[in-house]
Amino acid sequence: MFNQKKAELAYKKYVKNFEDRDIYEKSIVKYNGLKDGIEQIIKTNEREKDHILLVRIGSIFAHYHLLWKKDILIDGSHSIDSLKQLQIALFYQCLSRDIYKIRYPNMMVTYSFKDIISCLIHFTMFGWEQEEHILFNFIAEHIGDSSISANNLNRHTWFLLELYLLYRNQLIMDTNEDVFIAVEEELIEREAPHDLIPDDLGIYDEVLKSWSTPVEEEITALIGQMINYHSELASELGKTIEFGDYRYGFYPYEILFLLHVRKKKGLPVPQHFEELLMNTPEAQMVFQEPEPYPEKDPLLVQIDSFYRKNYPDYFLNQYGEELFQ
Known part of the structure; x- marks a missing residue:
């Protein structure tokens, strides 16, 4: 049974995690410190060390994650530029990982299937059709391989992927129904890990x-019912994987996406919610249609340019350089 008091206490803990101003100062110092290492590899064209650039993209993502929480939860700002920047960093993280699948086939990735589907969903809600199209094509081509491990237990992630397919009239593995089952069957056939798929x-x-x-x-x-499910898991902050984390714990983006696609289809949606989950600053963020692109992160620009120059098979070379603008 849902415990409202427990949810409220968990939410206070969730916000308190981001109240220490020192973590933002340290993040800015760390971000600024990435520049020298990135520029050294690029200047000397050290391809034997350029996997470090991929690791640095992960650090850029982490920096913008903190800034997003600061902007929305702590400062009460309405700016979502940091949320946009972290999704862009995830995009480059995922597509750049594919470069190393042969040289480092066992390299651990620092993002998850949940992260990548979240990125796809946010691009859709932002109205960034070109980038959404590129990311979807990459997911459809690579789902289940080392770039996008789909052995994932998060039910809401599979829901979001299937809802996206239905909304966009797309298919993955020739289906837009019970996609998690189709992916599991494919992984079994490949003798790849599949035990976490629900x-x-x-x-x-x-x-x-x-x-x-x-x-x-x-x-x-x-x-x-979706609100209750999300809220119950978020109430177990730090103890559950699905919604028990400090990234999306009290951010109901799976519900916001459902509301988004129904509005786009001209279907009725509830106009008011009483529940805590739907009244947090993150849940109340407003996206324009389309959402303007943020100023390009200079470190991501350098890394992307390096990969384009050195790797002809870099996925983004198929699409030119007119992204996120």
């Missing part, structure tokens, strides 16, 4: 069956 999607199975219902009362009831 047996079902719980409440999300019901939502996928009715995501486009014209009946507002029906979708409102389903969203209520």
